Amino acid sequence: MRLPDATNGDLVLIPTGLGDAPWTDYLPAAVQSRVVDIRHFVVENARTARAHLKRIDFPGTLRDTDIRELPIEGSEHELDALLAPALKGENVGLMSDAGCPAIADPGARLVARAHALGVRVVPLVGPSSILLGLMGSGLNGQNFAFHGYLPSAKDARDRRLRALEDESRRLTRTQIFIETPYRNEHLFAALLHVCQPSSRLCVARELATANEYLRTLSIADWRKTPPPLLAKRPTLFLLLA
Amino acid sequence: MRLPDATNGDLVLIPTGLGDAPWTDYLPAAVQSRVVDIRHFVVENARTARAHLKRIDFPGTLRDTDIRELPIEGSEHELDALLAPALKGENVGLMSDAGCPAIADPGARLVARAHALGVRVVPLVGPSSILLGLMGSGLNGQNFAFHGYLPSAKDARDRRLRALEDESRRLTRTQIFIETPYRNEHLFAALLHVCQPSSRLCVARELATANEYLRTLSIADWRKTPPPLLAKRPTLFLLLA
Numbered sequence: 142m143r144l145p146d147a148t149n150g151d152l153v154l155i156p157t158g159l160g161d162a163p164w165t166d167y168l169p170a171a172v173q174s175r176v177v178d179i180r181h182f183v184v185e186n187a188r189t190a191r192a193h194l195k196r197i198d199f200p201g202t203l204r205d206t207d208i209r210e211l212p213i214e215g216s217e218h219e220l221d222a223l224l225a226p227a228l229k230g231e232n233v234g235l236m237s238d239a240g241c242p243a244i245a246d247p248g249a250r251l252v253a254r255a256h257a258l259g260v261r262v263v264p265l266v267g268p269s270s271i272l273l274g275l276m277g278s279g280l281n282g283q284n285f286a287f288h289g290y291l292p293s294a295k296d297a298r299d300r301r302l303r304a305l306e307d308e309s310r311r312l313t314r315t316q317i318f319i320e321t322p323y324r325n326e327h328l329f330a331a332l333l334h335v336c337q338p339s340s341r342l343c344v345a346r347e348l349a350t351a352n353e354y355l356r357t358l359s360i361a362d363w364r365k366t367p368p369p370l371l372a373k374r375p376t377l378f379l380l381l382a
Numbered sequence: 383m384r385l386p387d388a389t390n391g392d393l394v395l396i397p398t399g400l401g402d403a404p405w406t407d408y409l410p411a412a413v414q415s416r417v418v419d420i421r422h423f424v425v426e427n428a429r430t431a432r433a434h435l436k437r438i439d440f441p442g443t444l445r446d447t448d449i450r451e452l453p454i455e456g457s458e459h460e461l462d463a464l465l466a467p468a469l470k471g472e473n474v475g476l477m478s479d480a481g482c483p484a485i486a487d488p489g490a491r492l493v494a495r496a497h498a499l500g501v502r503v504v505p506l507v508g509p510s511s512i513l514l515g516l517m518g519s520g521l522n523g524q525n526f527a528f529h530g531y532l533p534s535a536k537d538a539r540d541r542r543l544r545a546l547e548d549e550s551r552r553l554t555r556t557q558i559f560i561e562t563p564y565r566n567e568h569l570f571a572a573l574l575h576v577c578q579p580s581s582r583l584c585v586a587r588e589l590a591t592a593n594e595y596l597r598t599l600s601i602a603d604w605r606k607t608p609p610p611l612l613a614k615r616p617t618l619f620l621l622l623a
Contacts, residue, residue, distance in 0.1 A: 145597070154517045166412040167507050171403075244516060244523040253520030253582075256598040264518040266408050266509045266590060275485060276395050277505040279494030282485040286527035286555075314527075341494075349507060356386070357497040 143259035150227040152255040153179060153234045154248075156241045156267020157193045159375075160350025164197040167349060172265045173197050179234040181207045181226040183251060189238050211235075213247050220254040227260045239375075241269045245289060245319070271317060274345035274377040277355045278315065281381055285315035293324070295331075302335045302380075309340070310382035317379050325371035328378065336360045336380065343379040344369055384500035391468040393496040394420060394475045395489075397482045397508020398434045400616075401591025405438040408590060413506045414438050420475040422448045422467040424492060430479050452476075454488050461495045468501045480616075482510045486530060486560070512558060515586035515618040518596045519556065522622055526556035534565070536572075543576045550581070551623035558620050566612035569619065577601045577621065584620040585610055 155176050158167045177199055184190035187208050194203060207226070212219050227233045235242045235251060241264075242248040255262050275282055288305070292298045305316040320328040332342055338361035346354040346369060354369055357379075396417050399408045418440055425431035428449050435444060448467070453460050468474045476483045476492060482505075483489040496503050516523055529546070533539045546557040561569040573583055579602035587595040587610060595610055598620075 162412075165410055167410050169408050169410055170406040171408075241513060241517050243518075243520065244513065246523070249520050249523045251520075252518065253598065256520050262518045262520070262596055263594075264514040264589070264596070266507075266514070268507045269510075269513050272482060272485065272510050272513045273505040273507070276482050277484075277493065277503045279484065279490050279492075279497050279503070282487070282490045283530045284528065287525065289524045348505070353504075355503055355505070357494065 143257070145259045145261055148230055149260050150230050150232040151261045151263045152224065152227055152252065153232050154242045154252070154262065154264040155234045155236045156265060156269070157236055157239055158196065159239055159268050159270060159348060162350065167268045168197065169266055172267065175265065176234060179232050181231055182234045182236060183209055183211050183223045184236045185211060185238045185246060185248075190236050193236060211247060211251060215250070217254065220251050221258065223251060224255055224258060224260055227255070228258065241267060244269060244271065245287070268349045270345065270348045270375065270377050273348045274343065274355070274379055275315065275317065277345060278343035278379045279357050280315040280341060280343055280379050281313055282315070284313055285317060287317045289319065291318050291320065291328070298328070299331060299335050302331060305380060306336050306340055306382045309380060313381075315379055315381045317377060319377055322373045322375055325374065325376045326368070329368060329371055332378065332380070333360060333364055337382060340380060340382040344371070345377040345379065346371060346374050348377070384498070386500045386502055389471055390501050391471050391473040392502045392504045393465065393468055393493065394473055395483045395493070395503065395505040396475045396477045397506060397510070398477055398480055399437065400480050400509050400511060400589060401593075403591065408509045409438065410507055413508065416506065417475060420473050422472055423475045423477060424450055424452050424464045425477045426452060426479045426487060431477050434477060452488060452492060456491070458495065461492050462499065464492060465496055465499060465501055468496070469499065482508060485510060485512065486528070509590045511586065511589045511616065511618050514589045515584065515596070515620055516556065516558065518586060519584035519620045520598050521556040521582060521584055521620050522554055523556070525554055526558060528558045530560065532559050532561065532569070539569070540572060540576050543572060546621060547577050547581055547623045550621060554622075556620055556622050558618060560618055563614045563616055566615065566617045567609070570609060570612055573619065573621070574601060574605055578623060581621060581623040585612070586618040586620065587612060587615050589618070
């Protein structure tokens with residue numbers, strides 16, 4: 142364990158936009174000011190990261206900016222190398238492809254190394270589809286769980302949905318999960334097939350973009366409603382039995 | 383079930399600041415513009431809400447603004463009355479005392495009524511201590527659960543901590559919980575006493591304020607470290623076994 146050292150730089154966790162909106166739609170001005178002063182970035186994908194930085198009016202040429210991709214299965218040694226500028230007093234920014242870094246993406250291991258090395262971690266305010274979806278769902282926001290992806294095989298997935306619904310009923314817990322976008326319509330159909338008529342399902346699609354769709358109905362009412370367009374569109378599913 | 387009606391106003395979910403910072407620190411400019419156009423608000427506490435609105439440069443006199451408190455155990459009828467302006471085409475804003483409405487506060491029932499009445503729900507981007515804490519913790523952001531308050535009686539609380547730790551180990555799940563601020567130090571001491579030395583605990587205090595403190599250590603390392611000042615300061619606890 143190393144103690145936090147005030148001469149170190151920070152690891153700054155930078156949210157990115159969920160769609161194509163201008164940054165003033167999704168980032169506080171103070172967050173943008175803080176980010177444009179950073180010269181070292183660790184990112185999920187360098188090309189996407191450059192596009193994000195251009196979008197927030199990043200000054201100067203990006204060619205002079207140190208942008209490195211986070212190795213998905215990186216060793217502790219590789220992660221520490223990415224944090225080396227912070228140990229020399231310079232801030233390092235962490236960005237994911239969309240939304241908040243280290244939530245539903247591989248960035249958390251870098252954050253854990255920062256804590257271990259005594260580098261201060263500074264999370265910045267920005268958009269998160271999980272949080273926006275939960276706020277907007279009207280489902281229980283006092284007890285909720287995010288499960289990431291469900292199993293892709295039909296039988297395993299349906300068993301999992303039943304187990305999540307049972308647990309939701311027992312604990313009054315909102316269950317939150319996602320699917321790879323091209324399989325969204327299959328998951329939606331499975332939810333209507335497997336869940337109880339009285340359970341409430343929120344479908345939260347393309348949040349914080351011009352195409353935002355956010356609706357909560359009982360399973361019984363969803364069965365009577367034309368299904369929303371979900372194929373290939375980022376969607377969050379929230380279930381409360 | 384009523385279909386969404388485009389002539390209705392929206393129920394706009396408005397995040398508020400977590401400390402005393404200026405709004406440009408925690409709200410995107412587009413969010414501020416959207417909020418200052420609203421004339422009907424449903425809030426946790428009218429006095430706090432007026433202070434929030436002043437802080438975001440709300441124009442005109444607040445005396446002419448319709449600010450109503452959300453009844454904690456309000457009937458469906460009472461909730462629908464609060465949404466009446468939306469059915470006449472005017473936007474209604476929902477604000478909690480701190481952070482994001484309908485997350486860890488009673489606002490979710492009003493959001494559920496909006497869905498039932500066919501009023502579009504629009505969640506806006508802003509600060510959430512749960513999300514900032516999870517990002518900054520370096521713990522698992524791909525599987526996590528928020529449990530709200532733990533039991534206050536010592537034996538029940540300790541049993542609950544053990545159960546949460548066991549489940550965390552089994553599912554690689556980050557367990558997130560809070561305590562009434564004057565009992566924070568008791569909960570922190572209980573965590574150090576009850577949990578396994580290898581479990582990792584993040585203490586996230588006064589996030590998004592000038593006093594922000596955010597640190598993740600193993601229980602073994604916390605036992606060797608002077609405890610952080612937590613009494614009467616809003617703190618989020620995150621545990622990963």
